[in-house]
Amino acid sequence: MSPERWQQVRRIFEEAMEHPSAERQAFLPAACGEDIALRREVENMLAACDDSDDFLEVPPRQLADEVVKATPSTLTTGQALGHYKIISLLGKGGMGEVYSAQDQRLHRQVAIKVLPAIYTNDRARVRRFEQEALAASALNHPNIAMIFDIGQAECGHFIAMEMVEGQTLRAQAGSGKLDLTAILKIAVQIADALAAAHQAGVVHRDIKPENIMLRPDGYVKVLDFGLAKLTEPRRTGGLPGPAHGSSTAPGTVMGTIRYMSPEQVRGLDVDARSDIFSLGVVLYELATGQLPFEGETTSDVLAAILKTEPPVLGTLIPSVPDEFQRIVNLALCKDRAERYQTADDFSRDLHELKRKLEQEKELGAIAGPSSKVVETGKIAAVRTQSNAEYVVNEIKRHKLVAGVVLAVLALTVSAYLFVTYRHKSAPAQIKSLAVLPLANLSGAMEQEYFSDGLTEALITDLARLGGLRVISRTSAMQYKGAHKLLPQVARELNVETVLEGSVTRVGDQVRITAQLIHAPTETPLWAHTYERDVRDLLALQREVAFDIATNIKLKLTPEEKLHLADARPVNPAAYEAYLQGRYHWNKRTADGLDKAIAYFQEALRIAPDYALAQAGLADSYHLLTPYRNLPAAESYPKSKAAALRAIELDPTLGEAYASLAVVKHEYDWDWAGAERDFKRAIQLNPNYASAHQWYAELLTRLKRTNEARTEIQRAHDVDPLSLIVNSVSGWVYLNSRQPDRAAEQLLKIIEMDPRFTPAHGFLGLAYQQQGRFPQALTEFRRALELSGGSPRYLANLGVAQALSGDNRAARQTLAELLQLNQRQHLQPFHLASVYTALGEDAQAFNWLEQAFQERGVWMLFLHLDPLFDRLRSDARYQDLLSRLRLPN
C-alpha cells in the first residue's frame, strides 16, 4: 500500500466511524464507489475495530522484568566488602541491591544493602543519611532489624544489617486472610518498634508493608529505619502537589505514595506522628484488603490523602470492633495535632485491644468449642510468638492447666534461657585480651584521635586489672584498619579474647559499640552498645571496662572495683585535649612530643587537677632528651615535677610512678628509689609495657641480667608488636655481652620495620662487639641517615671507624662532632666515646667528667659498653664508677 492509498483508506474509515455502527455498511459503497479493494481495506479495519476489548489499551507487562534482568548486580559471590563476604544477591530494591553476606569476624550472616549511586553521589545527602543511620543503628529493639555497620567500599556505600528470615507484610497485606487477632499481633510489634525508635529520636518516614518483615516464629521486624532520609528530599519536595496536579498516570502503583502522611505529601517537615499515620494506613489495609486513600493516578491518591476521609471500616468489615475503628481513625487524622501524639499511646491502645480480644476468644473457647482459635492458627507466619508461647498456647487450649503450671513453665523457660546464656557467655576463664582499635564511625578524620583515645583509655582501664594480660596500645594499634582474621590476630598477639567495637560521635552524643570475642574460635562472648553524652565519657569508658571484666569472670579486688566505679566527671574539653595529647605522644616523634605537651597543658589549663594529663606531661618531658636532644637538666626535672604532681592528684596512677622511676633511674641515679617506683607502677598497672621495659633497662644497668630478661619479656607479652620493646629486648642482650643473640633479635625488628632507627643503632653496636666492623659501619650510617644526622649515631660511627683501624676517618668524624658542638648541645659522653676509641685517654676522661656533671642516661653505659673495658685499670675510671655507685 502506498501512503497516498493509505490516506484514502484512512479518510473513509474515519468518516465511517463517525456514523453509528449500524449505518456504516450503508455508508461504504457511496464512499468507496467502484474501488472494491479500497472497500475491503476499510471493511477489514472496521471489523478490527472493537471497542469492547483492550487491545493496545493496556501497556505491555513484562517491562519491569526486562529492565531488572538487564541490570547486572554489583557484587558477585565470594567478593569481599570490608570483612563481609558476599554470599548471594537477595534482591534489588529501589534503595539498592541487597545481598546476604557472611560477617567474617563474627561468623554470622548479615544482609548487606548497597546504596544506589544516584543517592550517594551527593555528599551532603550522604552525610545526612549517615547521621540518621548512626542514630538508627543505635536502636536496639526486638522488632527493629538492627543496623550493624555502615561503610564504604569500591562499589559504594553499604549498610550491614540483621538478616531477617521470612516474608514481607506485603505478601500478607493484600491477601485479606489475616483475622483481627493476627493483625493486632503484628500491629503491636510495629507500634512498639516505632515507639522505641521515636524515643531515640529516629523517625522511619517510610512505613509500609514492604518494609515490615514477618519472621516464621511470629516476630515482626521493621526494616530500613532511617534509610528514607536518603530519598526523602526528592520525595517530599519533588512530588506534584495540588499546584501541578493535572498529571495523570493511569494504573500507577507507587508503593511509597499510598502510605504517606498528609504532611509528607505537602512537603512539610515530618515528625514521629507521620509514622503513626503510615502505620494507620497499613492497619487499614491489613483489615480491609484495600487502601484508605486510593485513586486512578498519583495525583488522585495524593489528593485523597489530603482531603478524602477513607471509607468507614465498619461498612467494609461489619465484624470489626468499634475500638479498632477508633484506633485506626485516630491514627489516620489528617491534622497531626489530632492524631495519636506518640507511638507509645498508639501501642498501648493496640496492646489493650489485643488483650481484650484474646480474652474474649478464651471465653468463647470455654463457652463452647469454637473454630475461631484454629483459624488464627492457619496463618503460620504469625501463629506464635515463640516456642515457649506456643507451648503456653497449647496448654491454654486444653484448658486443663492451672496458673501454677504456667508459672512453673515460665520459670523453667527463663531458667533454661539463663543457663544457656551464661554458658555461652563464659567458655572458660579468660586470662588475656587485646582491645583492637575502635573504629571511628564519625566519618571525619579529625575524630580519629577520639576513637584512638578511647581505645587507649579502655586499654588503660583494663590493664589495671590484675590477673588479666592486656595487649598494650602500640601493639593493638597495629591492627588499625587492617582487615585481619581474628584467629590470626589472636596468634600474633598470643591472646584468647579480642574486644572490637566502634565509636561514633555526633555533636555531644557518643556511642560505643563493644563486642568481646573468643578469638581462636571467633565466638562472640558479649556485646553491648552504650550511648551517652560526651560529658559522661569517662564513666562510660569505665562502665565498658567493668562490663568486660565481669563478663570474662575476672575477680576484681575491692580496690579495682572502686577504681572502675570511681568515675569522677571530667570536663569534656579537658578530656578531649588529653586524648589529643596521647595521640600525638604515641607517635614518638619530636614534633609529636611538642604537640603532646601543648595538648596536655591545655587539658591542665581547663582542669588543673587532672592527674592523667599531668602523667602525660611527665611522660612527654623525659622523652625530650632522647627525641629532642635536650640537655638532661632541662628535661628530667620538669618530668619529675609533673610526675610528682600526678601522683599527688591520683596516688593510684601507675603511669605516674613509672615516669617518676625513669627520672630516678636516668637522672637521679637513685637505683633503689627507681626500683621501688617501678615496682609500685607495675603493681598498680601490671599491663603497662613501658614500666616493664624501663625497669628492664634499670636491671640491666644493675647487671641483674636474668631479672632484666624477665621484665623485658613481660613488656613483650603485653606489647608484642612494639618496636621499642623489641629493640630493648635486643639491647638487654647487647649490654649483657651477648652480641649474637642481640643481632639476631635486632635483625627481626628491622625486618618488621626497616626504618626503625634505634634498631639499626643497636645492631651496629652488636656487630661491633662481634668485630664485624664493615657491617657495623653500614648500620650506623643507616641510623645516621634515618635520624637526619643525629650526633648520637655520628659518635657511634666515629667509634667504629677508630676500632676498625681507620683513624683518619674517625678523626674526621670527631672534627665534625666538635664543630657541631659549637652550634648545639651535644652529649659529652658521645665525645668521650670517640676519644676513647682513638686512644686519647686524657680527652676521654675530660669529657666523661663533664658527662658525669651533666648527668643523664648516657653516662650509665660506662660499665656496660666494652669500649671502656680498656680503661678499667685507670684510677679515674674506678673513681667515676664508684661515684656512680654502679656495679663493677
Added chain:
Amino acid sequence: MSIQGSPNITQVLLAWRNGDSAALAELMPMVYDEMRRLAAGHLNRERPNHTLQPTALVNEVYLQLVDQRQVNWQSRAHFFGAVAEIMRRLLVDHARKHQAEKRGGGAFKVSLGDLAVVLEGENDLEVILLDQALDELAALDPPLARLVELRYFGGLSVEETAEVLAASPATVKRHWQTARAWLRQRMTGGMTNE
C-alpha cells in the same frame, strides 16, 4: 540542600523543550538508568504476580529525576513522549530474546521458571508483531505510528498525547481508533498469513 531532583536532567529536559534536539541524546541514558533502578525496586517489593506497568515506572522516573518546580505538567508529557521510544526498544528486544531462547533451548530443560517464560511468550509474539506492524505503519503514516508509540509504549493519556503531538484530544482519540484498527487487522492478518 534545596535542589530537588537532578538539576542536570531538568536542565536537559528544558533545553530539549526549547528546541535543542541534541539534548534528547543526553537525556536517554539518565532516564534509562533511573528506569532500571525503579523497576528493580518495584519487582522486589510488589507481589510476585503484580507486574509493574511501564507508565507507572516512567512516572516515577519523571518524579525522581525532574525538578517539579521548574517544569509544568506539559513537560511531563514531553518527557513521556521521549521515553516511549526507549520503552518500545526495551520491550521488543526482550521479546526477541525470549523467543530466541525458546527456540534455541529446546523443550528438554524446561523447569518451572522456564515454564513461566514460555507462557509469557504469547505476549512476546504480540510485541514482536506489533513492532513489525508499527514499522509498516510508520512507512505509511509516521504521525500515526508515533501516536501509537506514545499511547502504548509511553503510556500517555489522550490528553497528554495531544499535548505532545500539538493536536486536540478529539483528534488524538480519532487517530488512535484508526491506528488500533489498522494494527489489529494487520497483526491478525499477519498471523494467519504466516
